[in-house]
Amino acid sequence: MNILQYEFVQNALTAGILLSITTGIIGSLVVMKRDTFLIGGIAHASFGGLGLFYFLGLDPILGAFSVALAIGGFIGINNEKQLHTHNALIGVLWAFGMSIGIIFITITPGYAPNLLTYLFGDILTITRGDILNIAIYNIILFIFLFLFYKPLIVYLFDKEFAALHGIKVKLYRLLFYIFIAIAVVLMIRSVGIILVLALLTIPPLIVLPLFKRLPMVILMSILVSLVIFIGGFFIAYYTNLPTGPIIISTGTVILLLVRLVCLLKKKNS
Template identity: 40%
Template sequence: MLEVLQYDFIQNAIIAGILISIAAGIIGSLVVVNKITFLTGGIAHSAYGGIGLAVYLGIPILFGATIFAIITAILIAIITLKNKSRIDAIIGMMWASGMAIGIVFIDITPGYNVDLMSYLFGSIIAVSSEDLIFMSLLDIFIVIIVVFFYKPILAVSYDSEFAGLRGINVKFFYTLILILASLCVVAAIKAVGLILVIALLTIPTYLAETFANKLSNMMIISSILATMFTLCGLVISYLYDISSGASIIMVSVVALATIKILKK
């Protein structure tokens, strides 16, 4: 088993798994605490539009998905802040529109040969050196933002009305959280794909809530759990020759179910 570590693609997969898990643990905690799992799911599926656009324009796929996801996050923030009573319908429309845009651009791209299934269901084994650089920069950016703005993010996450009374710009930090979530979604595409990315963001955090009594601890524990699930999923994927994204999520689900049963 250890001899496989000599291969570059295995080393890249392990490094990518750790980098993605750090981002997923931090951002997943914010997603769960702010109860924006559905919004993040809308951003994730809308990002497929950026993938299709990137294929059509011939630009790096993760770059196209990042720009599209950030724009979607800002639009969702603006719309949901003004019309909270129709959040579910708005997200549903943007979810479907993003997927449709991606499919249309892919259909009209002549002779494309990109493995688009890997972006839907993940293929962490195919992570390149450029992807690792992107993930590293993303992790650094997320950690800096969260550390620098921890107190206002904490206040907005747990009591936005009180935060507003204290002079905190609730709209700005709500939008910032959605943008960070969109960046994390794009980074996790290669690991678990757009379809399964929400599970990676939420399952470790649900477990971390059992052991943490404050947001910062939840982020740390969630990152550690996500790393464990990702690495275990990679091992199972290699041993049984199954999809890495599905393996990672199944490990997470089994761990969640086991701990909840033992706790009861």
């Protein structure tokens, strides 16, 4: 029987293709800027909003979005040097968000949801509405990059140089972290809060030893993300294992193999 005839499979694969674009672009920029720890903080702190909104009887994903957007905005409007010297605070927000989310879900009367769905995701639960949201996000991201690619890249690589040349550093920093925050929430259904950080960083880490120019890193990261999503999905489907962890495990295996091959080539050269 052809599994592609099922709507939930079609939704999962469509979402995987669209999220490959999201992760390829955002992940490459995050890794190049070395902001992965802050992204982990956004992802895990958003669980607090998820739990709060579940307690209030509202859409949990909307709660995660609200907190992620608030933290992304907070990071964006503050001085980067101060933020990087307070990584411990980000770690506290990371732990607090997870803790308060679990507390709210636990004290909510009635049936408690399966936390694993939120923590590790399930791309099979993706809806047409989710797909539309991801598509709209990608369109806005493409438009933004088309219009402001050069000043954004200058900001990411050299803030002082950007400021000297009249680039609005504070504005680009704010927009950058807002885009990241939204991307994090869009990925929760597919791989969960815990695995979002891995999904954003694995594809560019695979590509970086092979390509150095940012446009090629982004393009190849998108292709690698697509392989990870599609390959992980089919492995999970036919082995009856959870999709989120399998997708991340597939990417990790590819990453280790690429790094091993590069290491062997370096030793033999």
